[in-house]
Amino acid sequence: MQISELSDRSGLTVQTIKFYIRRGLLPRGSAVSATRSEYGPAHLERLRLISALREVGDLPVAAIREIVDAVDGDGGPHALVGAAQHAVTPDAAAPADPDWRAARNDVDALVGELGWRVAADAPARDLLATAFVSLRRLGFPVTLADLRPYVRAAADVAEHEIARVDEAAPAARTVQSLLVSAVVYEQVLTALLGLAREDASARRFAP
Numbered sequence: 001m002q003i004s005e006l007s008d009r010s011g012l013t014v015q016t017i018k019f020y021i022r023r024g025l026l027p028r029g030s031a032v033s034a035t036r037s038e039y040g041p042a043h044l045e046r047l048r049l050i051s052a053l054r055e056v057g058d059l060p061v062a063a064i065r066e067i068v069d070a071v072d073g074d075g076g077p078h079a080l081v082g083a084a085q086h087a088v089t090p091d092a093a094a095p096a097d098p099d100w101r102a103a104r105n106d107v108d109a110l111v112g113e114l115g116w117r118v119a120a121d122a123p124a125r126d127l128l129a130t131a132f133v134s135l136r137r138l139g140f141p142v143t144l145a146d147l148r149p150y151v152r153a154a155a156d157v158a159e160h161e162i163a164r165v166d167e168a169a170p171a172a173r174t175v176q177s178l179l180v181s182a183v184v185y186e187q188v189l190t191a192l193l194g195l196a197r198e199d200a201s202a203r204r205f206a207p
Contacts, residue, residue: 001038001039001040002036002037002038002039003017003018003029003037003039005039006039006043006044006047009044010044010047010048010051011051012047012051017047020047020050023061023065024065024068025046025050025061025064025065025068026043026046026047026050027042027043027046029043045170045172046068046172048172049068049071049172049175049176050064050068052176052179053067053087053175053179056179056180056183056184057087057088057179057182057183058183059087059088063087063088064087066083066086066087067080067083067084067087067175069083070082070083070084070171070175071171071172071175072171076167077165077167077174080171080174080175080178081162081165081178082119083175084175084178084179084182085122085124085178085182086122086123088179088182088183089122089123089124089127090123090127091123091126097133099133099136099137100129100130100133103129103130103132103133103136103142104125104126104129106129106132106142107125107128107129107132108120108125110144110147111125113144114151157185157189161178161181161185164177164181165177165178
């Protein structure tokens with residue numbers, strides 16, 4: 001198909017498609033003349049993936065590039081999980097702050113104690129350290145007893161999400177599944193927690 005048909009079928013403008021090609025997110029088409037290229041089903045599938053990453057994940061081009069590179073690589077499902085998780089986790093810059101460094105050490109110790117296999121540079125480590133600092137500065141000590149319910153919930157949700165990943169599925173489909181879990185179902189989890197918290201309060205405090 002020509003780029004105009006690719007535009008019609010993907011719902012994206014020709015200018016947007018050309019931008020993705022220039023940024024290396026979409027492979028170039030097969031040149032059939034000096035001014036015309038042909039595109040196939042793989043290009044349409046890639047554009048649908050990019051659109052999902054932009055619309056559902058609200059990800060910047062640089063993050064999408066990381067995921068696209070993982071899709072094109074041969075690292076397998078675990079590499080795709082890592083790329084998707086890294087892309088959707090907010091960056092928490094490590095400040096030159098002794099409190100933050102202590103919290104980061106506590107996070108590393110917690111991950112080790114739990115026996116979780118997590119990359120040393122996983123952005124979620126820094127994100128959790130930042131949360132620990134905020135809790136402590138507000139006067140809330142961070143203890144394993146307080147964390148245990150959250151740890152159990154996180155482990156259960158993660159096991160459920162990863163169990164749904166089909167190793168035989170195309171890489172792009174795996175990324176879309178992980179994106180839905182990481183972005184949309186995270187909102188579901190937050191909403192359910194809010195509902196459950198209100199219910200628990202009503203049962204304890206309301207007449």
